Amino acid sequence: MSGTARNFFTLAIIYSLLGMMLGLSMAMSHDHAQMPTHAHIMVLGWLMSAIFAFFYHLVPVAGRSILAKVHFWLAAVSTVGMFVGLFVLYGGNPAIEPVLGVASLGYFAATFIFAFVALSALWRTSAKVPVEQGAVR
């Protein structure tokens, strides 16, 4: 694994540890107020990043594009904004909501870029495969 795939998997591992530490602290303190923060660090931080990593690993041509790098950095910056924002919000500070709004839109934009990168690479690749394998189309 290298490039964008490795970057995403590194991010995923960091979030898996941070998310579980928060889950453990919630469980130990019997205070589940940060449940949405924990849930999003786990699924958005760990699972989504890991899925992106495996996609870019399986389809290397997608990971090499400039847009894939934009996807990674926008996802990385906006997840930091989302998780810090959620932590502050569920710590009882609703004034942080605008930051969360911007970060959420940033993550949506990152995923939109991924959709474009992934679909264009997939359709290009699948069109080439039978030709490379010598299949008659």
Ligand code: HEM
């Ligand atoms: C050390 C491991 C973990 C601990 C101690 C832990 C702890 C917790 C706790 C205390 C809650 C709140 C439950 C409630 O108030 O109803 C929770 C919710 C949640 N956890 Fe974890 N968790 C762990 C690992 C994970 C992992 C690995 C994932 C996903 C990959 C995950 C995803 C979630 C989700 C999505 C929720 C929200 C569930 C809901 O909406 O009801 N957790 N966790």
Ligand code: HEM
């Ligand atoms: C732009 C990105 C996202 C936004 C703005 C967002 C927003 C929200 C909101 C407002 C809730 C309700 C929280 C509550 O009732 O207290 C929620 C819950 C949840 N979301 Fe998201 N979400 C996003 C992305 C995702 C993604 C990508 C996943 C899964 C891969 C996910 C999984 C969940 C789960 C499992 C819950 C239930 C856990 C909980 O109640 O905290 N979300 N989300």
